[in-house]
Amino acid sequence: MxxxxxxxxxxxxxxxxxxxxxxxxxxxxxxxxxxxxxxxxxxxxxxxxxxxxxxxxxxxxxxxxxxxxxxxxxxxxxxxxxxxxxxxxxxxxxxxDESFHARFSAKRRQYIYRIINRRAPLTFEQGLAWHVNKPLDVEKMMAGAALLVGVHDFTTFRSINCQAPNPVRRLDRFELIQQGEEILATIESRAFLHNQVRIMMGSLKMIGEGRWTLKDLQEALLARDRTRGGVTAPPDGLYFSRIFY
Structure with a gap:
């Protein structure tokens, strides 16, 4: 076949x-x-x-x-x-070739997360991005993202219902750019934990709002405790973007 x-x-x-x-x-x-x-x-x-x-x-x-x-x-x-x-x-x-497998042949997966940061409600983008109406400090969010790159135990940043036996993951890329009112995050890893990207984005939002410092993020990561992590960002802004083989 x-x-x-x-x-x-x-x-x-x-x-x-x-x-x-x-x-x-x-x-x-x-x-x-x-x-x-x-x-x-x-x-x-x-x-x-x-x-x-x-x-x-x-x-x-x-x-x-x-x-x-x-x-x-x-x-x-x-x-x-x-x-x-x-x-x-x-x-x-x-x-x-029959040796190709969509899941097991994958070397790295890429997600994109979109935030629209403005006071006005969304119209065309409703359901397609996370609407955040408070001003965000994107430079601090970038610094927070950089702290999460590398090999870590991401227990704090995974759903309590995650079934993965090992919470350790290598995050290869976590970059944010701002284009007008849109904040675009690109995240890459071989494999992600359940809700990992959304919880990391929720945590960065707290940094951007000034509710968390970079030290708070570092302490949350080291705590290995979901209750110490940030909010789970809505699915609206999350896109499975690319697979590397």
Missing amino acids: PRYKLIIEYDGRPFCGWQLQPQVPTVQGMLQQAVKKFSGYDLLVEGSGRTDTGVHAKGQVAHVDLPRPDAPYRVLKGLNFFLQESGIAIVAVEEV
Whole structure:
């Protein structure tokens, strides 16, 4: 069975996350329905990683083994036909070797988090960014992000429901830039803990507001205690951006 790599973008608002669940709409579920309509078979669409309810993607990667060879452009066109108005789009399709695995072949994952920092409420960006109406000190937030780069025990910055057996992760990149009223964070690691990015962003917001100092962030990290961490940022601003293979 030929294997196809799919690059996928989606608006996470209508979905209860990536992973297939009974009785609720999920991204994986919608993709598998489209694959069945296209191929005639019930097939597994294996993703590179899960996203939670409301989280978006610009570069999610998945693979699927189809029962017969087909040109990648036909796979792309066919799947997108059955995904019309779903909030999901296949942006690229590539036939790959059977050794490729969307999840286990990944070397690094990239997330982007968007904050819109202004007094006025959001209109076009509603649900697509975190609206923060208090002024933020972005330079201090940048300094806080730099403190989290490297190998750390991120217990303070993971959900209490996280099932990962080991809370130690290597954060390869955590950078913030400001473009007008938008603050854009880029975060990269081989693997993330549940809610890690959102809790780190919530903690940086507290620094930006002056409610936390850099010392508070350092002490929270060393405490290895979720109750010492910052708030969990909403899913609105989080995007699964890119996978490096």
